[in-house]
Amino acid sequence: MKFHWYLPALAFVFLMGAAHATGLATCDSGAREGWQAQEKLSAMLKDKGWQVRRIKEDGGCYEVYALNEKGERVEAYFHPRTLAPVPSGAKGHKG
Numbered sequence: 468m469k470f471h472w473y474l475p476a477l478a479f480v481f482l483m484g485a486a487h488a489t490g491l492a493t494c495d496s497g498a499r500e501g502w503q504a505q506e507k508l509s510a511m512l513k514d515k516g517w518q519v520r521r522i523k524e525d526g527g528c529y530e531v532y533a534l535n536e537k538g539e540r541v542e543a544y545f546h547p548r549t550l551a552p553v554p555s556g557a558k559g560h561k562g
Contacts, residue, residue: 492525494526494528494544495527496527497548499547502548503547508522508529508545512531515535515536517533518534520532520534525544526544529547530542531545
């Protein structure tokens, strides 16, 4: 059996990618071609009075770090196709 040098590298990349997901929320989001732009989500939240600090991808969802309309720090998840809020698994988590 021939050893392939790239297999350990692929395993490392896969494990590192999985380590970045928090697991607090997951979305069955499908292909990225169907996702709405992060800018649209940001504009939607700003219209509600939020101050968006950062949007990133996590667990197939958009994860948003922001201050809500009350000035409270929020880490919330949104489905990238519908931009609907996604409940998260963390206690005290706003999402």
